[in-house]
Amino acid sequence: MIAPATAAQRGPWTLTSLLNPSSVAIVGASDNLHGHTGRAVANLLRTGYAGRILPVNPRRDEVQGLACYPSVTAIPDAPECAYLLVRAALVPDAVRECARAGVRTIVVCSSGFAEEGDDGRALQAELAAEARAHGARLLGPNCIGVVNPSDRFVAAPTFNLTYDYVPGGIAVLSQSGGVGVNVLNRAQGRSIGVRAMVSLGNEADLSAAELLDHLVDDEATSVVALVLEQLRDVPAFAAAVERAHAAGKPVLALKLGTSDVGARSSQGHTGAMAGSHAVFSDIVRRLGVLEAATLDELLDTAHVLDRGVRPRSNRVLVISPSGGECTYLADRAVAQRMELPDLGEETKARLARLMRFGNPTNPLDLTGQVIGDTALLEDVLTVLDQDPAFDAMVVGIATFGAHDADRLLPQFVKAASSSARPTVFSAWTARHVTERAEQVLQDAGVPWLPTADRATAALSLATRLAAPPSFPVRTDTPTQRIERPRFASALPNEAESKRFLATHGLPVSEEVVVDSLQEALPAAERLGWPVVAKQLAGGVLHKSDLGLVKLGLRDPADLGAAWHELATIVREHDLDARGVLLARTYAGVELIVGATRDPVFGPVVMVGSGGILAELVGDRTFARCPVSVDEAREMVSRLRVARLLDGYRGKPHDTDSLAAVVARLSEVFAASPWLAEVDLNPVLVQVSGAGATVVDAALVCMAPDASSASL
Missing domain, CATH: 3.30.1490.20 (ATP-grasp fold, A domain)
Structure with missing residues (x-):
């Protein structure tokens, strides 16, 4: 029997023991290929995993042709990783046995823990504590484990996996096993290379934040794509994203649960307008995470980033042999908030000498002239590459059949590969027509997407890397504390609320x-x-x-x-x-400034279009408290109403005073753990130099014995 070991004796845990262990035990393994207990072993066998596969089941001597052990402790050399496929009641003993035997990573696929309530959460915490006490780490529970195409390690006990694996640089971390598999399968089905897909499950121990941090140091990872239901450790996540940026590894996220169905109820406007997704979007944007709206956008953007598309700005050139395709691509690019700058005068003159253009412009219709003259196409693309007006290019390919795919696509590919500006191909696909074109693009290794809509959406999201976050997200705890006044109730009236706010430096009417x-x-x-x-x-x-x-x-x-x-x-x-x-009576533009306590991010401040339409308009931005005046000014600049404040068809308004109100409220709220919510609605912003005034205010207080843990 293997003697128990301590964490200190085993040294630091490494990502390798999760993604590519030298040996893996399958606890609960069977010959049943129609169930998950047999599928894990079958997946490892069929994919050619190079390490040792060690089935564990006390009722069997052999599983799928492999010697089977009665327990993990009966294995002569401790496996580096173990997958637990037993029912929840047996998991605690199995975790204890694995941890004490020297297993470095324990993957608990079984369900029946935190998702079942308080008792399950407590048991889940015990599993993690037992593993870590002996130098092991735990993934899950309630997960499907790891699929690693790069090293042919597929221990996930699921049937719904592709049989063809393409290694690459995209690492997928998913809190949903099913969606993680969807991302993997769709990627592999389009020959998009994946480093690994990790199903996180309940994150009893190993979390999205910690695994992201480990992937920053993983040489095989170039991009990390996250599928998140919630963030469980904001400070750790923020630190990991910061390290990823420093290493040049973009972080993408798809948030599940963005609809109003999941939004919490609230007594005030701010809480009602917050919801988990609005706060999530603004705060992860401030961290520098690229948030995708759909699963396709997540995968498409990860693909173009993995292929080296890192535009310096959102200025793009659109070209196509089809005039209609040019127009459609341009429409989609503008809808995605990209700019289409005009070509330089010298470029226009050179193009006019080469082709029968009336007025070469952006988008640029190459016309049918290039269809029969590949040399001309090469010359035109060379001229365009020398124009500094744009920082990225989208090439629109219609439904090219085999003939045009073999004659023209290599020229486009050659120009894209030699250009200093990143290029994304929009190549429409049609069954029995474009298969050859798809193969040419695939073999060339260029980033391409099957519709103009997806190509422009992915490129637009990628361009946001050009503007890194200007301000750090505060994750520390404020040292200042404001004591709770003696209000008559948990809902102080407007006069009481304003007296409190005025005492703490806010300009009230x-x-x-x-x-x-x-x-x-x-x-x-x-x-x-x-x-x-x-x-x-x-x-x-x-x-x-x-x-x-x-x-x-x-x-x-x-x-x-x-x-x-x-x-x-x-x-x-x-x-x-x-x-x-x-x-x-005060005059000015109505804004709402508020603060609430998000269950994930803690105290957050909000500014948006105000008045009775505050919730209906939905024009607002959030940040974690406290924020500086400069950060508040940046928040205001992101609002749709910012154009009006800046003087659209009138005089500019006092946005500096508005930013000061936002910053001061964020400081007061962060220092007042007894406050559940604050609404300043409206704040009237007067013309430049005249100030901003809190015209109405509402405070919502917590119960006197409520926890102040969210401070």
Whole structure:
């Protein structure tokens, strides 16, 4: 029997023991090729894995022609990796046996752990602790393991795998086993090389963040594609992405669960507009992760990046022998937010001398002239390559049959291969027509995609590498702490909320609370007509929904009428009246600034188009708290309303003051763990130099005994 060993005796864990171990034990192996217990061994045998395959089953002496061991401890030399294919009740003992025997990586394919509730989570944590105590690491549970085309290591116990493997530089880390297999199969079906696909499962131990960090040092990996349902360790993930950027290895992500169905409910606008995906998108973008919208976009972009497409900007040249294809590609490129700069004057003149162009432009229709003159095509492409106006090129190929594929495609491929600018081919495919064209492109090793839509989407996403993240995502814990005031309830009224905010440096509107019309009239005179009247009521967060906000009151008569209307609404709805808030009237562009606590990213700040349409318009950006004024300014610049703020058809507005409000709120919220949510809606941004004013505000407090772990 093998004596137990400690972590210190075994040395550091390495990625090799997961991706390409020298030996692998299959615990629970069988001859049943129609079940997962037999499929793992069968997959290893059929793919030509060079290491030792060690079936483990106490009821068998042989499995699929291989000697079978009654236990892992009965194996003379400890296997480097073990796959556990036994039911959940047997997993703890199996993990304990593997860890103590010296197995370096334990892959738990069995389900029945965290996905089953609190008891399963606790058991899952015990599995990870037992493995790590003995120097082993655990993948899963509830996963399908690893498929490694590069080293012919396919231990995944699944039937739904391609039988043809093409090695490459794309590493896929997927929290969903099924989607991970989809990515792998689609890649291999198009001869797109894959380094490995790792199914992460519940991430009891080995996480997406840690494996990403290991892949940064893996020479065979050029691009990492992530399929994520959630991030479990934001600081570790941020650090790994930063290392990947430094190593020149792009990180892509596809987020599962982006629909409103999964969005959490909230009392305030900010939480309602957050949801997991909106926050996820903005924060991973700030990390420098390229987020794909679809599975195809994830794989397509990984493919072009793996083939060396790294544009310096989003300025692209579109060319095709088809005028219609040129136009369609150009439309799709612009829709993908790429720029099509005009060709230089010298380039136009040289092209005019070569071809019968009326006005050579971008997109560039090569016309039928090149179909019968490959030398002309080569000359034209040489001229284009010398034009500095663009940094990438998209070549649109129609449904070329074998004749044109053999005559013309090599010229395009030759030009693309010798060009200093990266080129992506859009080559439409049609069964029984384009097979030869596909083969020519495949053999040439150039990045190509089967539609114009996919080619432009992938290139556009790749161009975002040219603008690395300007600001780091804060993952530390603020040292400042703001104590909780004595509010009357968990929903302070607007006056209480604004007093708190003003105390901590936020610019709120000039206002006063009055209890009678007799008090209101002189107060309005002091504030200056016109004024705003808002009925304060206990437990009412959005006053306008009940008609409790009266705007543009220009004189005592208006104020008197509004006062009686508010009193009527209070009686009809039996509200707990807390006085009427009178405020100055401010002019400006309405924005919303808010903060909430995301279950993954913790405290986040938001800025977006404001007013009653805040949720409907959906124009907002998020960042993890706290942010600097410069970071807040960048957030504002990403809004659709930014053009209006910058002076579209009018004077520019005070975006510096708006950025200061965003930054200060982020600091206050990060330092106030008792706050669940803050809405400043609207913040009125006045013309440049005139400031920004918080006109309405709502605070949502946590219960007094709530945890402050999200600080």
